[in-house]
Amino acid sequence: MLGVMAGSRGKRTPQKGNAEGAQLLPEAPMAVHQVNVHQAKTHLSQLLQEVELGQDVVIARAGVPIARLVAWHSAERTVAAPGGMRGQIQIADDFDAPLDDLFEVLR
Numbered sequence: 001m002l003g004v005m006a007g008s009r010g011k012r013t014p015q016k017g018n019a020e021g022a023q024l025l026p027e028a029p030m031a032v033h034q035v036n037v038h039q040a041k042t043h044l045s046q047l048l049q050e051v052e053l054g055q056d057v058v059i060a061r062a063g064v065p066i067a068r069l070v071a072w073h074s075a076e077r078t079v080a081a082p083g084g085m086r087g088q089i090q091i092a093d094d095f096d097a098p099l100d101d102l103f104e105v106l107r
Contacts (some may be wrong), residue, residue: 032055032056032057032058033050033055033056033057033058034057034058034059034060034065035047035058035059035060036059036060037059037060037061037064037066040057040059040069047069048069051069051070051071052071054071056068056069057069057070065082067068081098
């Protein structure tokens with residue numbers, strides 16, 4: 001894991017392979033991880049793997065969060081079967097009547 005764990009409180013502990021040498025451990029388990037812009041650019045593939053595993057990544061500039069990298073969840077759209085909305089849609093008997101009188105009102 002890169003950077004510092006985001007959280008409102010916590011204690012710092014050493015972390016292997018991290019130039020910053022610290023990790024913020026939150027009181028409650030959170031799947032949020034903060035990195036700086038340089039780390040995000042350098043380790044994008046690794047960050048994407050973490051996101052695929054369900055962890056959110058916050059990208060910060062000078063310690064100020066500016067973006068959040070989260071997993072993409074496409075909305076599953078279902079198509080109604082033919083006739084599936086029978087009785088729910090009503091069309092007026094005159095829906096195809098000429099519209100000539102409609103424009104007379106606007107004059």
